[in-house]
Amino acid sequence: MKNKIIALFIAAIGLTSLNSCEDENFELTSPEGSFRITTPLNGESVVLSETTLTNPGLSITWSAMSYTTPTSVSYTVEIAKDGTDFAAPIELGTTTNLFASFQTGDFNLKCLMSGAVPFVQTAINVRIKATSGTTGSQPVYSNSITYLVTCFGCLNQYAVGQGLPQSGWNWNNPRTLLCDNGVLSMTADFLNGTNDTFRFFTTEGDWNTGRNYPYYSGLNYKIVSTLVNAADGDQNFRNTGVAGKYKLTIDSNNKTINIARRTLTSGNLDLEPTSNWLVGAATPGGWSWAGNNETELGQVDTGIFEVALELKNNDTFRVFLGNNGGDSWGLGDRNFPWYVNNGYTIDSELANAADGDSNFRYTGPTGVRLFKINSITKVITVD
Known part of the structure; x- marks a missing residue:
């Protein structure tokens, strides 16, 4: 009987200790109120330049986010192209401060990745994500502002399609258009049959990033006459010139698409x-x-x-x-x-x-x- 009383006493102490631990270490916290971006102001603009890569491309400040229980708060700056509702936000960086600054070189790249058009003022949305604790839980978002950005350069793009025999309509071997200060170019074999069509893509492996003939004609690009709208349902490109190797160039600075025959198999094409x-x-x-x-x-x-x-x-x-x-x-x-x-x-x-x-x-x-x-x-x- 004595042993049974001792056992019950020990069990009671254990329960008391567990409750005490819960009170000290597992106290729940939740977001309280909201927070806002204070600078820059909505609608401010910036022209980015490759001659000042280390200058600030975006300097941003915001008010603090509160949680019901004191906790460490981290802030992540996110951007997205205007009109996308942050469906696929791109992160610029994370800090515990109430301010951040991002150099022109990196900011320019991230804006291009979000869909900014080179050398054309593009509306980019900016917001802050606050999270609590060390695990980044309970995300809360600030208001969103519009930042008008004029980028330089461009990202490599890709081309696939039956009209490019080394590629076909798959992502096993896409043709890469190399970027040089707003000019994309590739040298590839082109077919010229009725069904030999192709399309450009901004992201490798992502069919949703395609740019067909109307995309460029709608932006008033001058397109060499042997590259036509295939009128194939997807309105892809089709080469009507003789089949062979060509250098294709997309110049976003002057809004032109050119193609030129290549017969050299070595040397300077x-x-x-x-x-x-x-x-x-x-x-x-x-x-x-x-x-x-x-x-x-x-x-x-x-x-x-x-x-x-x-x-x-x-x-x-x-x-x-x-x-x-x-x-x-x-x-x-x-x-x-x-x-x-x-x-x-x-x-x-x-x-x-x-x-x-x-x-x-x-x-x-x-x-x-x-x-x-x-x-x-x-x-x-x-x-």
Whole structure:
């Protein structure tokens, strides 16, 4: 009987101790009230520059979030493209402070990942997520503000489709479009059958990130005429030029999509011998071969050369036949009289400059145009 009383006494002590532990270590806490972003103000803007990568791209402050029981609070800054309702937020960083600053280089990349359009002011939503304790529990979100961001550069993109025989409609071997300061490019084999279509994607493996022909035409891109809307239900791209290897370029700075035949199997594919080249004050690079100043007038189909480029009103240019990677003045050229003497019909917006070299003079309005030489029908057009 004595032993039984002792056992009951010990059990009672154990229950008391357990209740005491619950009171000390397992006291529940819950969010109390709300908190807000204080700076920047809704609608403020920033222009990001690659020349100041370590400068702040976003500096942000907010008020504190309270919980019913004192606890450590962590804050995570999240962004998302305006209109997405934070369906897939991108985290910038986490802190226990009530402020944070993010350098231009990293912030620019995160904005591009969220869907910001390079060199175009894009509305990005910003919010703060507060969590309690060391396990990041009980998330509470601040108000959301709109931050107007102009990004630079671009992210690599991808292309798949039956029209790209090395890829097909799967993600086993997508074609990668490499980014260089707003210009995406890839060299790939292209087919030209009725069902040989393809599409661009911003994220590898994600079918929901596709960009079809209407996406670009809706943004007023000038697209080389041999790349057409396949009208296949998904309105993909289709190449109507001869099947073969081409370099494709998407320039988001000037809103152009170009394609140029590639016949080289080794060496520098950027100096394609089947291409012509435009040099002159009317073209983006002026009268210079330095860097990439010359404009490739690529072969888009048999005997057809075409390029989308900005032409400047009342300025001149000439067609050159070769490019050796340096000053290529002596590799052959053709001026306005050469084409006239060889029976070409020339667009009314092009004239003989009568400048001593009889170059072409562009008389149309300054803007992005499609310049095309059809050496089969002997027609030169500007569209």
